[in-house]
Amino acid sequence: MQIGDKIIVVTGGGSGIGKALIERFQREGASVVVAVDVNADAASATAAQLGCPAMVADVSNEADVVRIIDEIENTIGPIDLFCSNAGVIAGASEQSANEEWELSWGVNVMAHVYAARHMIPRMISRGGGHLLNTASAAGLLNQIGGAAYGVSKHAAVGFAEWIAMTYAHRGIGVSVLCPQAVRTAMTADAEQAGTMAATGDGMMEPEQLADIVVEHLQRDAFLILTHEEVHTYMQRKASDYDRWIGGMNRLHQRLTGES
Helix, strand or coil: CCCCCCCEEECCCCCCHHHHHHHHHHHHHCEEEEEEEECCHHHHHHHHHCCCCCCECCCHHHHHHHHHHHHHHHHCCCCCCCECCCCCCCCCCCCCCHHHHHHHHHHHHHHHHCCCCCCCHHHCCCEEEEEEEEEHHHHHHHCCCCCCHHHHHHHHHHHHHHHHHHHHCCCCCEEECCCCEEEEEEHCCCHHHHHHHHHHHHHHHHHHHHHHHHHHEEECEEECCCCHHHHHHHHHHHCHHHHHHHHHHHHHHHCCCCC
């Protein structure tokens, strides 16, 4: 996936990882990068700073996803790379309100489904395209203090795998981004157990992450790990699942003060 001269959409583009991706894609020579965000002020601020088009949409609403795809393809051109990047943390435990679980599922999973549902047929018809789905290291390792987040991010990774298995021969590329702690609004609460766990290996700047993403896209990598430690943790988890769960439980107790 070469970025030069491509038309790209980035959801969650009003701040954090999304904004950094937009800026990096522009430097790589993208033709147009469209910033999409549920927050109109954030989208406008990105547009003003980076000189890119901006749109407002709730990606957990399929009609909104269809609307932005139609408008971009009708007014700008065919989308080459759709970055389903928007994410949310809600639903700390099984006791959390259904609305929090539904929000996590809608933004962290169904937004990817809606983008794929309406982009893949178009991309196949014109010879191919690429999807970049932002999940999290939590989608591989789970999340202390974030039940709905960990569960939904696991589902996001699983859905990206399914796309790759099903459509690779049709010219559809897919990459799943699984970072640990990145300095964004989502990790601003340094006292939150999940943040403390994720930052144990350090906090990455969004701009560093964007460089890694471009490098991986250029070689059509499926899994984009921004923190080398995650690969080691995955190996430990797979090699001894019981030991891994026990260790995570002890970490949960230490971070939350439970006994």
